[in-house]
Structure formats: structure tokens, C-alpha cells
Amino acid sequence: MADRVELTGWGLYPRRPTRLRRAGNAAAIAALLDPAGMIARGNGRAYGDPAIGLSTTIDMRRLDRLIAFDDATGLLVAEAGLTLAEIIDIFLPRGWFPAVTPGTKFVTLGGAIAADVHGKNHHGEGSFRRHVAWFDLLGPDGVERRCSSDEHAELFHWTMGGMGLTGTILRAAVWLRPVETAWIRQRTIPTASLAETMDAFEANAAATYSVAWIDTLAAGRSLGRSILMLGEHAGVDELPSPLAANRFARRRGPTLDVPLTPPISLVGGPVIRAFNALYYARNRSKAGNSLVSIDSFFYPLDAILRWNRIYGRRGFVQFQCVLPLAAAQAGLTTMLSRIAASRTGSFLAVLKRMGAEEGPFSFPMEGYTLALDFPVGRRTEALTAELRAMTRDHGGRLYLAKDAQMTEAEMSVLDPRGLAFARWRREHGLAGPLRSHQSERLGL
């Protein structure tokens, strides 16, 4: 059938051929198994090529049904193609919120498990895996397996962070967290240097949520100057009376859309410089406490639909590394100096203190994670290659959900767990039939 298409991840780079198939139920997915190399795709929010099947890609979005919900424990059972946005729309008015959420709510449950996403509360609550009770996984042998810490435990743990390479997640049970309102008490702390930023993170380890935006163009003594944001779910008695009367009402600003992809990037150096300077100045003046909506605290970019297009047709790459605690300050100084010197900057630079490592192949480790994005181009390719080398030199690793550029050789040094994962896949007959363009590139 003439159904080969070119797909990209959210970064619009790289573009890879695949056969795209969709199914509305588990039985139909079992009928789509392709021994030549397939992978499941959620809502296409991974940046690079992990959700593009080598031969076949299975679009899971139609498997989006709720199956059960326990009001007493917050345990939600749903099909893997349901997005966090849908979960929030349905359950926030009933007092529940995802226990862990990445910076976009447009990810699916299956995608969140496969990438083992983390959020602004990783230092306290761990990654998504900690809130997964079980899931049903369809193997390339056509057999469905219920996986939990008691049942098929090894498969359970490899799957969370396994980028879809252990099977197709069909449905999952996850715990939501109870919340009293749709509001976050935010504390904004401007810092003047990297050391100050890191000190502020360490001093606020008890905060439920924490994240910093870094000014990547600041150099010299202000290198690493940031806006640190801390957040707590607001209690109903902490809301002013007009809000308390309707405590789960969502205050949503206008949603913008980028309706077409411009041929060249709109995010050039001067734009980034202006944005960074403005953003820093604006938030610096807002230091202190404020009440912000859940949507603006967790998902500021989701308000701009298809924002990925502003980088133009060539797309952009995300670079996200985590550096172990002991090496973090030295590593971040080296990286930020290099980025400031390049004058390329990054539109979005996010720093986050991470908690302990969990699971055999999940991204997080105790330390600091830095996330940046750069438009695709020869200059930035050299820059991101240097950043990968710096990550390696400081004992860090990269986030596969955002990776589009790492080579197999780099992977084997940066994250030797990949070799163990690849061996385990071979031993279990998964390495042949479950393949993405990313798994080919990284030798997984």
C-alpha cells in the first residue's frame, strides 16, 4: 500500500520514512506487528526520532479510553494513547492531578511511561515510574503481559525509560495526586550567578516543585544567572474568596497557533538576545510570591500551539543532559561559557535539580539537568557535539526523549547502560522486531 510517509518528532528534525498505521483497539494493534522493525508513537512530542519506526510506526492516539478510576486512591486505569491534557481536563475538576508531569501536557500515558518523564518535582517525587502501578505490554510475539513490580518485574522496569523498545504499552494504571485547587503558589527568586542558582536550589530542596530558567547569554560574573521558580499546590484556604468559590476553574489565557512553518528560523541570535534580556528583567521585577494557574506554571509553552514551527523548516534540536552532583557546577560552568561565547544562545534554557537515580534505563540521576534548544544548522551541530563531549567529560548522560544527534559511539561512553539494554533486548527476542530510527542510530 502506498502509505509510506516521512515523519519527524516535535523538533521537526530529523525527517525519516516509515509506514504509519493506526488502530483503535488492542486486537487491531496485534494485527499490525511488523517483524521488520516497528515502534509505537503517542502524540509525537518526543523531539527527535525515537517514535519513528524503522519499518512501521503505530499511531496510538485512538487508544484513548478511560477504563477505571478509584476515587479513594487516585488510581487511574486508561489506554496508553490518552494524553495528560485529557487526564487534567477530566480529573482536575474532581481534585486530582498527574503525580509527575513534563513541561507539556500533550504527551500520552504510554509516551510518558516509555520515556519515563520527569517533572519539576523530580527531587522529591521521582520520575513517572514511581507512580505507575502496572501496565499491559504487547510483545512482538503477539502476547499481552501484565507488568508490575510483582509480575514480569524485569520487563516492567526496562520498559519505563525503554523508549518503546520492549513492547507496545496498551493500557496502564497510574496514581494521580490529590489537589485542593487549580492554583500554584509560586515563589520567584532571581539569582546573579550559577553558584547562587545552585545554592538556591539546595536551600529549597523541600519545595514540591522547582525549576530555573537560565539566561544563556549572560557571561563573566553573571554566567548562570537565573530565575528560580518554586511551586506548591495552593490549598483552598489560600485562595482569595473570588477564586476559592470556584477553586478548580482553569484560568486559561488565549491560545496562539503558529499556522505554518516559515522557510527560515524566526529565532535568530538577535531575537534570542532580546528575549533573554527582557525575560530576565521582567521576572526579576516579579521576585516574590504570587498565585499562578496550573497551566501557566507547568505548561507555559503549551499556550502556543505548534510552537515548534518558529524554528523554520529545518527544525531544531533539544539538548538535555544530566550531570552528577559532584561534577555539576564545573560541568555547567564549562557548558554555559561555551554557549555564551557562541552567541547562539538558546530560547529556552532550563535547569533543574534532580533526585536519585531509579530504574535500569531511566534518564535521571542525582545532580543537575540542563535543557536547551537550538535551531538545526552547521554551527549548532558543532556546538551540540561539543556539549555532548562536555557531558561525557563530567560523567553525565543524555535524555533519549529529546535526543536526535547522538551517535552509537557516543552513547556507549555516555551511557553504558545502553549496552546492557541492547543485550537484554537481544536475549528476549525484542531487538529485531522493535526498532525505531533512534534505536538504529544508537545501536540499542
Place this chain on the structure above:
Amino acid sequence: MPTLLVVGATSDIAEATARRFAAAGYALQLAGRDKAALAAIAADLELRHRVAVTVHRCDVVEAEDRAALLGGLPVLPDAVVCAVGLLGDQRENETDSVAAERVMRANYEGPALLLGSLAEAFAARGTGVIVGISSVAGERGRASNYVYGSAKAGMTAFLSGLRNRFGKTGVHVVTVLPGFVDTRMTAGMAVPPALTAKPEEVAQAIWRAVERRKDIVYVRPIWRWIMAIIGAIPEGLFKKLSI
């Protein structure tokens, strides 16, 4: 609380439509052939929108099933959406009369007879909305799909007749012409994205048609023009074309 009966409820368009009406507070009756699939959709609707849902096994082409459905509904619904349809394979239909018969019965005979009975019941009560999902393929027979198209032509004519027959009784009849829709039915087909609607778009069009008492709805208005042009081509020329 108003009630909507959805026939052929496991289709992508039907499921999206059920969600749209449930979001507005409708209770639902889901009818279809696959009871397990219906149960999964029902559970989702109950959790998602906290509405009451009943499921009813029914193969619309079987007379006993239609009778059992009509006799077994807990209440006469306020509205019905019939999303039953079978595209089939034109080449196969040309040589295999059993396959062709299946397509004809699923797209015309079964749905028309069921909706006809419901129209009588609605008329007796004095209110009711009937939504039939037909197809632009029914507007002119074409080499590439005339078995399916002819059955849909029958369905379109039947709905038009129902509308005419019950126009003064308080029963409203809507004909929905979706054009290409991104569903399981078209999966793997090379459909032009600009002409292809999402199931949610069809659901919204159906919702609006019921709310605003529309008669004939093209989900994407461009289809009205496309079909006007295709319909205007003289037969002598048309038979030489491959459209």
C-alpha cells in the same frame, strides 16, 4: 437528561459523536455488533462525562436484531445517530455478489429500515431527531466505488424522503455527508489532507446540526462545490473520465 442512541457505536465517528453529546449531558444508548468493544466505550463515557450509558448488541442488517434493539431500549431516545457503514472493496464487489450484497445491506437496507421504524416511533411521540450518516459517494456513481456509492445514494434518498414525510410531525431528519474522514475505514488510503476531516470534526458538525435543526450537512463545505462540479459533468463526457 436527553438520551442519544448511537447505532454502529464502535466506529471512530460514532465514538467521537457519543463523546460530544455526553459532554453536553446526554445519556447514551450504544448499539453495535461487538459487545466487548461497546462495553469499553461505555466505561470511558461514564468515567469521562459521568453520564448513564447502556449497551445493546445489534447487527443492523438482521431483522430480528433490529426488532430486538427497538424492543429492548430502556427508553425511546430523543435522538438517534446511525453511523453504520461498510466501505468494502470495489473490485471484489464486482465479482463476488455476496461481498457486494454485504456492502449494499450495511450501507442502505439495515440503516434505512431501522431509522424508518424509529421515525414512526418518534412521530407517535411527536418529537425526535434522526441523524443518518451518508456519503458524498452517493451523489454520483463512479467506477471506483459504485457499489458503496449506490447504497449510500439509497440512504441519502431515504433520509430525504423521511424528512419530507415527517416534516410536519416534529421529527427532524439530518443527512450528514462527511467526505473523507481520518478513520479506520480510510486507514492506508491516500486521502488528500485538505479534504479530510477528523472524527471529532464530524461529531461537532452533527452536534451543531442537531442543535440548529439543519437538514443536510457537508462536514467540510468544500465538498458541496466538489460534488456540484462532478454532478454537472455531462454523462457522455463523464463515462470517459476516471474520477
